[in-house]
Structures are given as structure tokens and as C-alpha cells.
Amino acid sequence: MSQSHSLNNQTPLEYSTEDGRLKIFGFWVFLGAEIILFSCLFASYMVYLHRTAGGPTPDDLFNVKEFMTETFLLLTSSFTCGLATHELRRHNKTGVIIWFIITLILGLGFVGMEAHEFVDYVGEGAKMSTSAFLTGFFTLVGTHGCHVSLGILWIIGILIQTARTGINPVTARKLFIVGLYWHFLDVVWVFIFTVVYLTGMVL
Amino acid sequence: MSNIKDFLLNDFFVTGEPMIYMADVSIVLVTIAIFVVLTYFKKWKWLWKEWLTTVDHKKIGIMYILAALAMLFRGGIDALLMRVQLTAPNLKFLDAQHYNEIFTTHGTIMILFMAMPFLIGLINVAMPLQIGARDVAFPYLNAISFWLFFVGAMLFNLSFVIGGSPDAGWTSYTPLAEKALDPGVGENYYLLGLQLAGIGTLASGVNFVVTILKMRAPGMTLMRMPMFTWSTLITSVIIVFAFPVLTVALAMLTIDRLFGGHFFTATAGGMPMMWTNLFWIWGHPEVYIVILPAFGIFSDIISTFAGKKLFGYHVMVYSMVAISVLSFLVWTHHFFTMGSGAAVNSVFGISTMAISVPTGVKIFNWLLTMHRSKIRFTVANLWSLAFIPNFVIGGVTGVMLAVAAADYQYHNSYFLIAHFHNVLIAGTVFACFAGLTYWWPKMFGHVLNERLGKWTFWIFVIGYNVCFLPQYWLGFMGMTRRTYTYPSGLGWMPLNVISTVGGFLMGIGFMIMVYNVYYSARYGKRDTTGDPWNGRTLEWATTSPAAEYNFANVPEVRDQDAFWEMKKSNRVKEWLNQPIKDIHMPNNSGRPIIMAFFFFVAGFGLTFEWIWVGAIGLFGVLITMVLRSFENDTGHHIHKEEVERTEREAGRIS
Numbered sequence: 001m002s003q004s005h006s007l008n009n010q011t012p013l014e015y016s017t018e019d020g021r022l023k024i025f026g027f028w029v030f031l032g033a034e035i036i037l038f039s040c041l042f043a044s045y046m047v048y049l050h051r052t053a054g055g056p057t058p059d060d061l062f063n064v065k066e067f068m069t070e071t072f073l074l075l076t077s078s079f080t081c082g083l084a085t086h087e088l089r090r091h092n093k094t095g096v097i098i099w100f101i102i103t104l105i106l107g108l109g110f111v112g113m114e115a116h117e118f119v120d121y122v123g124e125g126a127k128m129s130t131s132a133f134l135t136g137f138f139t140l141v142g143t144h145g146c147h148v149s150l151g152i153l154w155i156i157g158i159l160i161q162t163a164r165t166g167i168n169p170v171t172a173r174k175l176f177i178v179g180l181y182w183h184f185l186d187v188v189w190v191f192i193f194t195v196v197y198l199t200g201m202v203l
Numbered sequence: 204m205s206n207i208k209d210f211l212l213n214d215f216f217v218t219g220e221p222m223i224y225m226a227d228v229s230i231v232l233v234t235i236a237i238f239v240v241l242t243y244f245k246k247w248k249w250l251w252k253e254w255l256t257t258v259d260h261k262k263i264g265i266m267y268i269l270a271a272l273a274m275l276f277r278g279g280i281d282a283l284l285m286r287v288q289l290t291a292p293n294l295k296f297l298d299a300q301h302y303n304e305i306f307t308t309h310g311t312i313m314i315l316f317m318a319m320p321f322l323i324g325l326i327n328v329a330m331p332l333q334i335g336a337r338d339v340a341f342p343y344l345n346a347i348s349f350w351l352f353f354v355g356a357m358l359f360n361l362s363f364v365i366g367g368s369p370d371a372g373w374t375s376y377t378p379l380a381e382k383a384l385d386p387g388v389g390e391n392y393y394l395l396g397l398q399l400a401g402i403g404t405l406a407s408g409v410n411f412v413v414t415i416l417k418m419r420a421p422g423m424t425l426m427r428m429p430m431f432t433w434s435t436l437i438t439s440v441i442i443v444f445a446f447p448v449l450t451v452a453l454a455m456l457t458i459d460r461l462f463g464g465h466f467f468t469a470t471a472g473g474m475p476m477m478w479t480n481l482f483w484i485w486g487h488p489e490v491y492i493v494i495l496p497a498f499g500i501f502s503d504i505i506s507t508f509a510g511k512k513l514f515g516y517h518v519m520v521y522s523m524v525a526i527s528v529l530s531f532l533v534w535t536h537h538f539f540t541m542g543s544g545a546a547v548n549s550v551f552g553i554s555t556m557a558i559s560v561p562t563g564v565k566i567f568n569w570l571l572t573m574h575r576s577k578i579r580f581t582v583a584n585l586w587s588l589a590f591i592p593n594f595v596i597g598g599v600t601g602v603m604l605a606v607a608a609a610d611y612q613y614h615n616s617y618f619l620i621a622h623f624h625n626v627l628i629a630g631t632v633f634a635c636f637a638g639l640t641y642w643w644p645k646m647f648g649h650v651l652n653e654r655l656g657k658w659t660f661w662i663f664v665i666g667y668n669v670c671f672l673p674q675y676w677l678g679f680m681g682m683t684r685r686t687y688t689y690p691s692g693l694g695w696m697p698l699n700v701i702s703t704v705g706g707f708l709m710g711i712g713f714m715i716m717v718y719n720v721y722y723s724a725r726y727g728k729r730d731t732t733g734d735p736w737n738g739r740t741l742e743w744a745t746t747s748p749a750a751e752y753n754f755a756n757v758p759e760v761r762d763q764d765a766f767w768e769m770k771k772s773n774r775v776k777e778w779l780n781q782p783i784k785d786i787h788m789p790n791n792s793g794r795p796i797i798m799a800f801f802f803f804v805a806g807f808g809l810t811f812e813w814i815w816v817g818a819i820g821l822f823g824v825l826i827t828m829v830l831r832s833f834e835n836d837t838g839h840h841i842h843k844e845e846v847e848r849t850e851r852e853a854g855r856i857s
Binding site: 021022023025026029030032033034036037040041044047048051052053055127128129130131132133135136139153157158160161174 | 340413417418445450459462470473825829
């Protein structure tokens, strides 16, 4: 599959092969399942919100500066990930790699801050086993954090492949799919920001 | 040293039960026998190359079905043990704990490790052929799905001899299933075994959705698909939306048990009812996951052996879509008596009754398909015909249970037991046997013996009614489910004796079926045409068994019942003689089974709460995933000369 062939063609490279189209569609279906997974965690978290069993409440725990910074890091990383996809469409290997590396750095910053936040809470005596509210909190936010961590490993793997073999239908499809995944996690975080942190500070 | 010995004898190996020692011995003997046979006949390489590493949907389907039959055997033994214990009052055949374990494993195995894999196996065998595809969309993922199901089932079954079986029912209600009330590893086995198998099922769901939506032969519009393919599509959508709920519920209970969480505990703000809700939000759609493919199988078989187009094809599709939507809106009818209140109960009672409307429509469509047709009473069709009245009994008693006020009387009684066995056996199990008989020639190239099949059919169907009809009356007489014994003087014994006799009749029917498999392999009629039933759909357009590439040329579809139309308009010969090109196929891979092995290690480690073993297992999984990502696997081509040779040997081209 030559590069010029696809450039003349309006179809983006990642959609240029049957294999690419099937895998991208399959990933969308998988994201549908992920939405259900997070919905369950959100719904149960809401139910457990006030069941603090005499332990710390959301208001006692959450630190505005901390979760605002986390939000800023992750939302920016979603933007830079979008720029990487833009460069992918222009078949600019260096651009893709640079923007994805920036995405990675922001993602690592986010995961680092979240780990720090969790350690702080545990230090204050707010553990998984303290109350149903905290079990729900650590499970919901932790599941998102695990997803982001896995995404970081995944992006690193695909960047190595891109650096080795350049932009071709296979790497384009992989970069595009990991981009979808990253944006999805960003959307989930917007809900965590609203449902967990804002609701926790207001209610 | 004495510590280790103490642990092994008291916690690790299950000791003190003669039945379990027998199981230990038979497991060891069977394992040795398999090793000896494989080594003696030098079949190790064949096993690895042809089966364990395969990504061919037909072989994966056969492996699913084999595993499901083994699980049917195990679940069936559980059932017979329970029936023996309940035959007469005050029997001491099983004690309370042992009985709890057996009804738990019976239910879990029959639903998750028998019914679902059996149907997924039939889907794997038939669906890609029905749509004229050469494989599923993601063959490698398909292998991972199978091996995850397999190790999940093995992990669950291991509990019998190592560590102790789960004992909180297949619904595993909290707080009973929480650590405080149910210490030990039994429930952990349940949680992790189901988790592994569930992830595999979710992957299958995604795989089938993409396959059906994107890989149909040219001309096969959605409304020309065989009904079994339609049922697979709708089932797969339900899987994609329901299984993540199970994943979450199991993970939450695992967090409670392993890491001291409080989701479902009775203390520190936990809510036991949360589990009940999550479980049934998955659990009710699950019921339709095992019944819709059954409907699809019956539709195809009834129309084939009536020699007619399916009556009301469009309405059949719309009914299934309606059922799939409603299946998500009825979950609280499983616990009307657990305090939801009158308003909630009424809403869910009505939504439950509403499901009987599209289901009833389907029943009439099947009947009208047969109306004024010349029905061929083959074994596959007999199962389908028996399904209709038997399933209707289960359906009607289901509507009785849906009346929330009356449910207070039926709830947790043998009436309920009889009801759901009536829908699950007459629906799902009959469909599995019907589909197995129907597609057997497509899998193995010979037909199952009809005479032995009819023996199985009559003994099993009669046994099934003898077993379950008395249980409706037992329910009315006040016998509750999960009771391990009962005092004399209640008048329950005669009906229980009848029921037990029925159970053993079903067991005999199953044994005749197993013998039929052996008999037909040796003496059965070979299917040289590829079309033993004068079929209507595309799986009969290829050889039996189908070649690796399924179709030398992808057929062009012009109508519903695509192959029937080809035969009627004399297009078959012309299609077979089209020029053959190289065919692109995926490569086999040993990684799915290795990945599943690491999943097993992780599951086993977490079951015993050895977190480091769990971590090693998950790390292994991650490594296999990275290796896959870095692999440059573009598949291989079967050259046209080879395809031509295969087709010529099958007598399809000259």
C-alpha cells in the first residue's frame, strides 16, 4: 500500500483496508460495552454517596486544586491526542510521535497525581475498607486510572511500532484506535469530575 | 513443614468425602489415559497444530460443543445427586453443606458453562457459513474467547477437589456470599471462574456483531439473513450490553471479599440488595441470551423440514428486537418479595407479561410455517416440534409468576423450579440437541443415526416431563427450593419419587445420545452432497465438513433462503464453476491458549488470595498482548491450485 495512493484517495489511511475498517468498527462496539461498565460503576457510586458510615465524607476529602489540575492535565492530553490524529491524516510521522509523546507526559502527570491523591486519602484513614462510599470511590476512580495507565503502556507500544515502520495502514489503524480509547477515557473523566468531585463538593 | 501439610490437607485439597476421593481418582486416571493415548498414537503434534492453536471458526465451534457436553455431564450428575437426595423424606445421602454446594454448581454450570457455550459453539459452526463468510471478523479473538471460557470453566470445576465448592447458590446473593458469612475459597472460585468466562463471552459478542454487520456475502441484505443469524445478531447485542454488568458485579464482590470493600456487606454502609439488582440486570438478559439463539435454531429447522419459507419473517425479526429491549426492563421480577413495593412490582409485572406478546407471536409463526406443509419428522425436527408445547407450558407458568401479588405464593417454591426448567430445557436444551443433530453432518461429514436419535428424543422428552411436571404440584404443596431434605408426613414423597424417575430417564436419554455419537462415527451415513436435509440456507451450499476456506467462491445472494433460491433457479452449477482465485486466510496461533493459561494462573492465585500469583498471571497476560501487538501477522493465502484440487476431490467441479 503506497503512501501516494492513499493521499490521492479521500479515504483516511486507517480505513483503507478491510482489516482496518473491521477493527475500528469492532473497537466502537467494544467502547459501547465500556460505557455500560462505567455506567454501572457511576450508578452504584451515586447510591453509596452518602453511605459514609461515620468515615470521611466527600467534602472532607476532595481538594479543589488537586482535582482541577488532574482535569486540566487529562483534558489537555485529549486535545494533544486530537492533534496527533490530525498529523496522522497528514501522514506526518514526526508530528504524530511528538504529539503523542506530549499526550503521554500529560497522561503520566495525571496518573501520578491520582496515585498521590489516593495515597494521601489512605494516609488520612480513608481506605477502601472504611465505608461503602469509599469502596465506591476507589473502585470508580481507580478503574478509570487503571484504564489510563493501560492506555499509556498501549501508546508507548504503538509509538515504538510507528517509529520502526512508519505510517502505514496498520500503524495508522492502531494509532487511530488508541486515540479513540484515549478520548473515551477523557469523556469518562468529565463525568467523574461532575459526578464525583463537583457533586461531592456541592451536595 | 507441618504447616504446609496442615494447609494442604485442611484447606487446599478437599478431604473426608468418599465421592470426592472417587473424583480425585477418576481425574488422575482420565488425565493419565489422555496422555497415554496421545503419546501412543503420536497425536500430540496433531492436537496442537489442528485444534489447540486453531483460529478456524468451525473447529472452535466444535471445541465449544465438546466442552459444553462435558459440562452437561457434570451438571447432570449434580442434578441426579440432588434428585436422589430428595426422593424420600429424611434421607442422609447428602448433608446440608454438600447439597448447597451441588445446587450451586449445578445452576452455575448449566447456565454459564453448558447452555451458553453450547449455543456459542453452534453459532461458531453455522453462522459464518450462513452469511457466506470465510471466517468471523476476528478469528484470533475468537480463539481467545474460547480459551477464556475453557479456563474459566476449568477453574470453576477445580473447586470440587481443591479448596471446596461455592455454596451460595448460582445467584450468589449477598450478604450470604460475603466473607463474613461464607469464608473459604468456594465463592472466590465462583467469582473468578465466571469473570474469566464472562470476558470471553463479551469478546464473542463484539466479534459476532462485527461479523454479521460487515461480512455478509454480496446481496445478503439484513432482511435476507437466515433467522438463526438474526437471532445471533440480536443475542450478541444483548451480550455487549449485559455482560459488562456481570463483569462489574463480580469485580465488586471480589473487591469486598479480597480487599475488605463494603459494596454488599451488611455493615459500614454496604447494600446487599445492590448485588441482587446488578446480578439480575445482567441475569435477565442472560436468559434471553440463551433462548434467542434457540428460537433461531428452531426457526431454521422448522422451515427446512416443512419445506417452506418461514412464515412472518419480518414479524419474527421485530419480535426478537422487542424481546431484546424488554429483556432489560424486567429484572426486579426475580425478587418481587424483597421489598420493592407495590408500584415497582406492578411496573415490572406488566413489563414481564409484555414479553409474552412477541414470544406468542413467534409461536404462531412457527405453527403457521408448518400449516399445510409436508412435515418431515427427522430427529432435529422432532426436538423442534416438542419444543413448542413444552415451552408454552413454561411460558404460561412464567406469566403466572409475573403476577406480583400471586408471586408471594409461588416464590422460591418448586413451582418456580418447574417453570424455569420448563423454559430452559424445552427451549435451550432441546435447541442444543436439535442444532447438534441438524449441523452434525456439517461438522463431521456424517449424519447421526436417526433411530438412536429417536430413542434419545422420546426417552428424554418423556423423562423431562415426568421429572418437572410433578414439581409444579410440589410447589403448590409448599416444597421450597434449595431445601436439602424434608420430614415425612407432608405427602411430598410420591411426587418426588416420580420426579426422580424422570431425572434418571433424562440421564438414560443422554447416554443413548453419547452412544449414538460413537455409533454414527463408525456406521453413520456419510454426507457426500453437503446438503443432507435439502436445506435452504448457505451452510448447505458447501461441502460437509466445510473446507477451511468455507466457500471456493463467495455465493451471490438474491433472496431469503439463499441456497434454496440458488437451487430453484439452477444457479448452483454456474456458481461452482466460476474461476477460483487465491484465498486469504488467518494464521493459526498458539498465543490464545498461552494467554488463557496466564489468565488461569491469575484466577487461581486470586481465588486463594495469593495476590503475588495473581500479579504474575496478569503480567503474563500483558506480555502475551504486547507480543501480539508487535507481531506482523498478515495471514496466508491458499493458492488457487490447492482450492481447485480440494473442490475437485469433493466432486464439486470437474
